[in-house]
Amino acid sequence: SQELEQSPQSLIVQEGKNLTINCTSSKTLYGLYWYKQKYGEGLIFLMMLQKGGEEKSHEKITAKLDEKKQQSSLHITASQPSHAGIYLCGADNGLMGNTGKLIFGQGTTLQVKP
Amino acid sequence: GAVVSQHPSWVICKSGTSVKIECRSLDFQATTMFWYRQFPKQSLMLMATSNEGSKATYEQGVEKDKFLINHASLTLSTLTVTSAHPEDSSFYICSAIGVTEAFFGQGTRLTVV
Numbered sequence: 001s002q003e004l005e006q007s008p009q010s011l012i013v014q015e016g017k018n019l020t021i022n023c024t025s026s027k028t029l030y031g032l033y034w035y036k037q038k039y040g041e042g043l044i045f046l047m048m049l050q051k052g053g054e055e056k057s058h059e060k061i062t063a064k065l066d067e068k069k070q071q072s073s074l075h076i077t078a079s080q081p082s083h084a085g086i087y088l089c090g091a092d093n094g095l096m097g098n099t100g101k102l103i104f105g106q107g108t109t110l111q112v113k114p
Numbered sequence: 115g116a117v118v119s120q121h122p123s124w125v126i127c128k129s130g131t132s133v134k135i136e137c138r139s140l141d142f143q144a145t146t147m148f149w150y151r152q153f154p155k156q157s158l159m160l161m162a163t164s165n166e167g168s169k170a171t172y173e174q175g176v177e178k179d180k181f182l183i184n185h186a187s188l189t190l191s192t193l194t195v196t197s198a199h200p201e202d203s204s205f206y207i208c209s210a211i212g213v214t215e216a217f218f219g220q221g222t223r224l225t226v227v
Binding site: 033035040041042043045048070087090092098099100101102103104105106 | 120146148149156157158159160163205207209210211214215216217218219220223
């Protein structure tokens with residue numbers, strides 16, 4: 001079965017600093033989702049990647065999927081306290097990557113110090 | 115705004131009672147919805163796939179008689195935790211697949227006392 005490994009598990013950065021979170025899969029990724037969650041709350045969709053080498057950006061967050069489609073990274077530029085939360089990567093095993101049935105990584109907890 | 119609505123947001127129940135959680139797709143029809151469970155400081159684990167008009171498909175280790183799923187319409191799936199026990203206390207969250215992505219509900223915090 002597919003497994004997703006996120007690193008680091010937790011991260012504390014100073015406001016204004018850049019940071020990167022990685023998500024590595026044991027199998028080829030057909031659909032890779034990035035979500036943000038505040039503990040005990042719902043998931044906020046950030047981005048979805050499907051193609052090898054694909055890169056998407058939204059505001060100060062950029063996500064990439066490597067050419068081999070087994071690793072994704074989430075990069076935050078000039079972090080702000082509002083970026084704090086738990087970041088989850090999720091893999092959709094469907095060949096088109098859009099079945100909606102996701103396997104999640106263990107999450108990365110981000111704290112941003114003012 | 116939210117395209118998947120989950121209700122209630124939180125619920126406290128006594129051990130041995132049953133609790134029903136609703137998941138509604140607001141702007142689209144969802145023939146398939148998913149139910150996940152998240153224990154404190156852990157990631158989301160898929161519990162079951164809810165199929166409109168047919169039986170749900172449960173993941174290995176999830177008791178189908180304890181977690182009853184009903185998907186009677188294209189916009190509503192319900193999860194009923196029967197004879198709840200303290201170990202069932204968790205964060206339950208549903209999702210539905212839209213045109214291009216999976217949308218998640220706000221989640222339900224269940225506490226069994």
